[in-house]
Amino acid sequence: MVRLIALWLTLCGFVCPGFAEERPGLPAKEAAEGWLMLFDGTTTFGWTIQGKAAVKDGCLVLGGDQETLATTNASFGRVAVAFDAHAQGGNGVRLVLGSREEMLPAASSKGLTRCAFVLDMAMQAAPIQFRVPAGTSLTLKDLRCLPLGLKPVFTGKDLAGWKELSGSRARFEAGDGELHLRAGPGDLQSAEQWADFVLQLDVKTRGPQMNAGVLIRGQPDQAGSGYEVQIRNQWQGDDRTRVVDYGTGGIHNRVPARLIAANDGEWSTMTVMAHGRTIVVWINGYPVCEFTDTRVQGKTASQGAKLDRGPIAIHGDDRNLDVSFRNIKLAELPRPKP
Template identity: 30%
Template sequence: MTSRRSFARAVTRRAAVVVFSAAFVLSLPGCGEIGNSTAPVRQSAADGSSANSDANPRSDRPATASRDRRPRKNPESVDEEFRARPLKQLSPQQLDEGWVELFDGQTLFGWESANPSVNWRVEDGAIVAEAGGPGLLTTFVACADFELQCDVRLERGGNSGIFLRTPARPRNPSVDCYEWNLCDSHDAFPTASLVGRRAVHGVRIEDDRWHTCRIRFQGPHLKAWIDGRLVTDFREAAQSAGFLRRGFIGLQQNRGRVAFRRIFLKPLGTRPLLPEHGLEGWRIVPGSRSRFSIEDGTLAIDGGPGYLQTKGRWADFALQLEAFVDGARLNSGVFFRALAGTQDAPANGYEVQIHNGFYDGDRSRPVDAGTGAIFRRTVARWVVPDDRQWFHLTLIAVGDRFGVWVEGFPVTMWQDGRPDDPNPRRGRRLQSGHLILQGHDPTTHVRFRRMRIADWSVPESAVGAQRRND
């Protein structure tokens, strides 16, 4: 949450549903024939499109002529459809390694469908579909370099696949996505092939049985395993017209019943942000009252208000860190795509909230939006961490879409639909900006460690070809 000086400016955001639609057809032979139509799986989020949204971040006066001065705050809870208690599918070791859940095992939170005819749903802890295809179920946020793991089960004669770095509406898998096929009966591109790019023969998966698939995609190099056996090893020239740097991950139903479960993701290519000692690479924002120190790679922030800003800037990225709140219901935050902090405007950026409080023993009703919310824009659907315990947090920001995971559990998925503005408090900012860590007030005692980031921005020379995949 922002400092007390700016708390009165918090704006009301009604709980909303982000709705997306698409219609697409894929023409190459193979599992890539994608169905048509438009109805999506809905996403829970808070609406950030108000015209009054923080137009003057140093004043509580609305941006418009409205004289409505009623108190404003975040919504207190998310839609009932997406309320879910974390199942803790990941081990402590997996959390330390950076894994997050793409599928919470209970709801379709964080997924979208562009073909309403496909009957995607959750049954017995798995995402399943068997009719209405071809069609994709895609992640809410795009990814660049990652490792993906999931279990898949396909009925006899079934046809499915996993789409990588794909747009919402792929049309040609040799150009606008990477389609990793799951179809033993396909003549040209059977199981483990990349449709339109690389045929693999001799790999079969037993019908009506769970198989563990793992895909590692870093830069132009893709490797995939089924049940521990390496089945795909593909490297594309980074300069080729078909090379894509990022995009969504999609599950396909083409023919027959398919089920996916235990769908996990680990961002790759992260680099550390915290030195072992000192504040190299960081800048204390003028006017800060917090005390900042780093010892053995752990950053301590005590007191406040105060702000510590990176010297580096990032636009699209995956950020991972561990945090520790040393007190009951204390407040902090991680700002991103922020303008350089000044004494008068110390933290003009998007903010991932850190506040582990919740109302009446109900973790689905967070205090001050809750840890993992995009403060002023969304509310976390579950307060996962406890005070005085280390917890893991992951933020993926690509384009105007943001996803946040706490202890590997997805708590926020939000798309900024506001008009563009250089200041994220007033509107959508797609350009790079700083990270800023917050000491909220004199009671703040928070620690950060193992903070690391992967730059997923697309080089300027490739922006035009890549834009359709975001």
């Protein structure tokens, strides 16, 4: 039925909002817990590979006849990492986070072995790496991570620690663990400021074609400032990769989401990692967007690469908004050295 509606809308020249159908990403419970897919099962998106890599039957295969280094483009401070692994041809495969290394188990005749580690970089956030020596092939499946140490930045009871910016037409209300954004436009901005961090929150759009966002590294008391992580569950026809207006998880005016991994009327978990010039976004655990700002550093994100501290904000664009947020939490990442 959903596909028939989507087809009718397409034939009539309309685009399809986020109808409640099966979405990409992790199951709702795992997504809500904060787990993130480091490998989407079909591509090497989110990785920089030095050496050999291939995707086969839903697995990421690294190495072979030459040494291979696979590095995430996202960086982490304290993180749990879990995956299924099988090494062939030798040992010495290492999982690395900065100066921390873990040796992977020796190859098992039973095939894939479930592995789990907790890695902690207290001094400086770093990417996750797999180092595969020459002559060894490493097969990985269900590769995911869980950022640790996030703390609430929204009480769920009131707007303490936040302020509605002057000129806002939106209505922001807090209670029962949720923050409600109605009407618009307008911004609710945090009093505290951050530069490098992992931010997680749950969001529900309570109608079709809602247009909102989360602003990061903004300017205090300046509406609409910062990088905007878009909230818009809308795509063309029945193809979630044909996103409208950058799509949920896209960086507005910079890089669109790869696909829409959220549905209207359902709680979805958004994760934003900002570290130095790189911003990575997951929706329901699925990696949807990656942006590295190569511009000359500027005072604001509209003028250049905004690297220093700034507030975050819940941002509404349209008058017909009805969007809810909950479980807004954040872990600051150790800053990269100059």
